[in-house]
Amino acid sequence: MRFLHTADWHLGRIFYGVHLTDDQAYVLDELVRLVKDTEPDVVLIAGDVYDRAVPPIEAVKLLDDVLTRLVMECGVQVILVAGNHDSPERLGFAGRLLVTRGLHIVGKPRNDAQPLVIYDQWGPVYFCPIPYAEPPVIQERFGMQEVGNHEQAMKAVVSQMVSRLPRGARSVAVAHAFVAGAEASESERPLAVGTAGTVSRECFLTFNYTALGHLHRPQSAGGDSIRYSGSLLKYSFAEASHRKSVSLVELDGEGNVTLEEIPLSPRRDVRCLEGYLADLLKGPHGGGSCHDYLMITLNDEGAILDAMGRLREVYPNLLHVDRPHLVPRAENIRPSTDHRKMTVLDLFSSFFEQVTSRPLAQEESKAFARVVEDWGRKERETE
Incomplete structure (x- = not known):
């Protein structure tokens, strides 16, 4: 069984006032080409497909176009779960009708949910979709008033799914959660205040592979079998060093996993530059494009007339200028923490x-x- 794991598209995202829909369409075209080249059996999308509960029309049209191409042109089945940024009811509209075309959208966790069964040459593989599950939702839908945090909520949903798996069956979870110990980024919305929003990796040890969404850095949350694919694009300057990718996973007849990270090439990169104004005005250096989305840190001291305007003549997509050396001398004017x-x-x-x-x-x-x-x-x- 071969499947492609992706997550955190955040369609409709606005980055420093710039609508990223065209950039997202560009990289999703690359994703569709990748599906045609690698011919996976399934594409897994682990939540946060939209950036907010009521997405802009352009984002809805883009998702409709991409899913149509994946299902109709590529002939691949798609399993998509809602994340904490999504409205589960809106995302799950017409879900039961779409199943007949191979598009499986799961908005909210249900206590009667069944694994999705897809066959390969060795037999069935059970895919367990686990959308973002808030404790109050699990209390209501599962009748479990004792559920008080995300860990308990996740264990309740996983336990329900596992109870419906045949003994020894190969299984894959598609979940949206923050696994404790994984590395977060600035651009993620916390699931809860403090650490109450995290779940342990032990929740997913039953599955042969767990395709996770929520954290934007591609990373392991417990060996190759529990993994975040990361976001579609860089959504903060803190992610400038990230290398965005999708995960191509193969599951053999014994349930063993092999994984390949396939990098994505954005239309414009997100980068941070630092230097003196006079040097930076000479043009880009370090191998990057002057058309990337940039944050520039100026080392000049003292006032500079219209630094942003002058730099944008060379770097048209400059989004932010930082002046760390232009600090008032009076105490307690600037906070000690960013x-x-x-x-x-x-x-x-x-x-x-x-x-x-x-x-x-x-x-x-x-x-x-x-x-x-x-x-x-x-x-x-x-x-």
Whole structure:
């Protein structure tokens, strides 16, 4: 059984005010060509296909086009699960009708869900779709009021799926989750405040392979058998060093996995440059294109008239200029920590301490976490 694992397309993403739909269409054309070349039996899309619950029309049209080409032109089956950015109801519209054409979309976890069975030369392989599962959803749909965090929610869904697998069957999970110990990036939306949103790798040890979505860096979360394919494109400058790819996986008759990372080539790369204005105005260096999406750190001290405008004459897709050496001498004007790298809880705790002159208490921190999680859930349901 050969399958292609991808995730975190985030169609409709806006990056520093730039709509990335054309860039996403470019790399998805490459994905379709890759499917035609490698001829997988299945394409797995492990969540966050959209960037927000109500995506722009252009993003919906792009997804419709890509899925149509994969299913109709390439003749490959597609299994797609909802992520925390997706609206499960909207994404899962007409899902039961689409199954007949080989497109399997799973929005919300169900207590009556069955594995999808696809055959190869050695027999059946059981694919277990596990969309993003919030604890309150599992409490309601599974009647399990004792579920209080993401770990318990994931174990409940996995246990239900595993109970429907024949003994010794080859199985593949397609899940959207944050596995503890894996490396996060700036561009991911936290599943919960603090560490309550993580799940352990032990949740997935039953499966021969687990195709994960949510984290944007391609990485292992437990050997080659539990893996994040990473996002379709770089969605923050912190990801400038990442090499985006999809995972081509082969499962033999004994359930052993072999994996190949196939890199993706974007229309424009996301890069960070550093130097003095006069040197940078001479043109790109280091092998990159002047048309990439850039963040430039200037080492010049003192004022510069219209640095952004002057640099954009050479680098038209420059998105941000950082001036770390242009720092006021007065104390306490700049925060000691870059706010872009702080969590929601860190930001609120810092604000709270500045206003009240005392640190946030543990109970207050828990109350804030509950409010943020409730707000996020309502946003996905009503946005």
